[in-house]
Amino acid sequence: MSKKGILTVVSGFSGAGKGTVMKELLNQFDYGLSISATTRAPRQGEIDGKEYFFLTRDKFESMIEQNQLFEWAEYVGNYYGTPKKYVEEQLELGKNVILEIEIQGALKVKEQFEDALLLFITPPNAEELKKRLINRGTETIETIQKRLIRASEEAEYMNCYDYIVVNDDLKACVEQINQIIMNEHSKSSKNKEFIKEISNELEAFKRGEF
Amino acid sequence: MSKKGILTVVSGFSGAGKGTVMKELLNQFDYGLSISATTRAPRQGEIDGKEYFFLTRDKFESMIEQNQLFEWAEYVGNYYGTPKKYVEEQLELGKNVILEIEIQGALKVKEQFEDALLLFITPPNAEELKKRLINRGTETIETIQKRLIRASEEAEYMNCYDYIVVNDDLKACVEQINQIIMNEHSKSSKNKEFIKEISNELEAFKRGEF
The missing domain is CATH 3.40.50.300 (P-loop containing nucleotide triphosphate hydrolases)
Incomplete structure (x- = not known):
């Protein structure tokens, strides 16, 4: 199967x-797991690649342009989205x-x-x-x-x-x-x-x- | 549901x-249950409406014509098929x-x-x-x-x-x-x-x- x-x-x-x-x-x-990406600043104790992928606006926008996100939205001035790559890697691993x-x-x-x-x-x-x-x-x-x-x-x-x-x-x-x-x-x-x-x-x- | x-x-x-x-x-x-219909003769002990609905060829062929069977086939000179009505009644009952x-x-x-x-x-x-x-x-x-x-x-x-x-x-x-x-x-x-x-x-x- x-x-x-x-x-x-x-x-x-x-x-x-x-x-x-x-x-x-x-x-x-x-x-x-799926880890979301965001442009908001990490809060105390939050680690990049754990709670979120913390990205600059430039990086996030280039990901949007290159269709590297399943979905994204802007909320209170910050971007939030789901990067494809990380999810796809896990699916490939079964x-x-x-x-x-x-x-x-x-x-x-x-x-x-x-x-x-x-x-x-x-x-x-x-x-x-x-x-x-x-x-x-x-x-x-x-x-x-x-x-x-x-x-x-x-x-x-x-x-x-x-x-x-x-x-x-x-x-x-x-x-x-x-x-x-x-x-x-x-x-x-x-x-x-x-x-x-x-x-x-x-x-x-x-x-x-x- | x-x-x-x-x-x-x-x-x-x-x-x-x-x-x-x-x-x-x-x-x-x-x-x-689904009960099949057939034109073959009942064997000893077989009851109409239990093992099969035992039908005449005329009746079976009129059911074919009136689209009252989900599917049917002829096998060694006898018809076999699945009457819709009985199945649909049970589905309606849940x-x-x-x-x-x-x-x-x-x-x-x-x-x-x-x-x-x-x-x-x-x-x-x-x-x-x-x-x-x-x-x-x-x-x-x-x-x-x-x-x-x-x-x-x-x-x-x-x-x-x-x-x-x-x-x-x-x-x-x-x-x-x-x-x-x-x-x-x-x-x-x-x-x-x-x-x-x-x-x-x-x-x-x-x-x-x-």
Whole structure:
């Protein structure tokens, strides 16, 4: 079966529990890391190539020009993005890599990397999403309303994802995502090499090399 | 998530262990049955609607004409086929149905039922297939050679399947197939209803129904 790593992109509504799901996935299973690039200054203790690749604006912009990023965005005057090279190296080594990216970024990854697996994490219904946002207890009603309006806009893109994963029970959700990624290795579209090999071997029998 | 049953079609090389895998799947998990139709006479003890739907040639041919079969073939003077109605009833009831059908039949099912999930079972390599056919001890070298030649022709269609499942370890293979089918319920293409519902609920928040 396909030994190359699978590139998975996880998105979901704010309040769906993406962060916790990602943390559990990376804790429990052996996924390859993705390291983002940024032009913001390193904070105390942050190491280049660990928390981020810290780049100058010139370097970042030349990477944009040379199409070396899966996706990028500018946020509060700084660039943030996902360098292709580091991810591709890990995939070649057979590591599955998971990226948590918001929807527009996720769709950009898919455009450039057709084999990417897109997962969308959602609570079982909108009422539950509202409840979770309220229960966080960290945000004003206005902020929660803004998040729900944003979720309503984001819902239009759910069809672009390969799977919709309901995060009702954390353990079950994490397990399901891991299973989906493992089974992705068995997709026929990802096993052209295997199909070719077994075809050639069978062909040899046909030629009488029994 | 999608409550409608998933229609799965399993094919694979003769000697890949399909029969045992199917038996284990139906034993261990709660799958809906498919009952084939045939024009051959019932054998002693066979009950209409249990082992087969036993039909007259006229009835079978009228079902062909009215497109009421997913696939059919004539074998030693008798018709065999898969009636749509019985399968569709079970899918509507939320039962997952698995059909074991050879390649041409499987592709016919997919043509008529786009949502069907196609799985191809294979041993890890051609040498292992040969070994299994020899170890059965029931067939002459000539028959084994014929089966391998047929496998070589069948290999050309592996790309048409959704997943290639290696049957190396029976238990793992059965588990993987069941997982693939379970996760199929989370495909976004099978959850248009869910996406629509959560979108409408979120839309209501946007209109201020908070």
